[in-house]
């Protein structure tokens with residue numbers, strides 16, 4: 001992947017959510033850490049164009065998130081902080097297939113694609129379950145399936161282990177480790193990103209540190225001490 005922020009920043013009215021910044025992300029695994037309200041989600045949403053820069057520009061593989069919004073959206077999958085909010089249809093199988101139906105895929109083709117993605121994450125047993133009845137970990141995996149079935153090149157996960165117990169956290173962590181797709185992971189769980197290629201630390205709407213994980217995590221601890 002090639003994600004570029006060129007003097008890109010975001011403000012909501014008077015409030016600066018993200019100070020303009022310039023950087024290029026090409027690594028396979030990028031971690032994003034920082035205190036609450038420091039601008040992490042805003043940064044991530046700017047990558048897939050959910051939040052448009054109020055200054056500068058953001059491009060993904062050369063496509064501008066403003067001018068080529070639809071193409072960027074199909075390239076960058078996003079799993080939100082609360083995957084419950086991402087559920088559209090009640091039954092897991094239908095929900096996972098929803099994105100493909102929207103792309104005009106036929107019924108049989110969708111069924112196969114959904115079966116393949118469920119098998120990939122070893123959750124075929126969830127296919128006929130009601131999404132709202134799943135446990136936190138199962139829901140995270142179902143959300144992952146629903147996004148990955150559309151074959152994005154980059155996957156953004158916003159606090160994927162938030163609210164999960166140790167077992168489900170380990171499950172989601174292992175699953176992220178096994179992904180072939182490029183990932184950008186926002187996390188308060190520092191262990192989740194400690195073996196990533198690059199970690200960005202946000203502080204008060206500013207990119208404060210951009211370094212390999214060990215250095216970034218050490219400097220983050222110093223920053224909040």
Ligand SMILES: Nc1ncnc2c1ncn2[C@@H]1O[C@H](COP(=O)(O)OP(=O)(O)OP(=O)(O)O)[C@@H](O)[C@H]1O
Pocket residue numbers: 012015016017018034035036037038039040041042043202
């Ligand atoms: N749609 C919006 N309208 C107004 N202000 C917003 C909006 N989205 C974000 N902000 C503000 O921008 C700042 C950064 O928010 P952001 O969600 O990016 O932080 P975060 O680091 O992801 O926080 P958390 O760890 O709590 O999820 C916050 O002060 C927030 O209130």
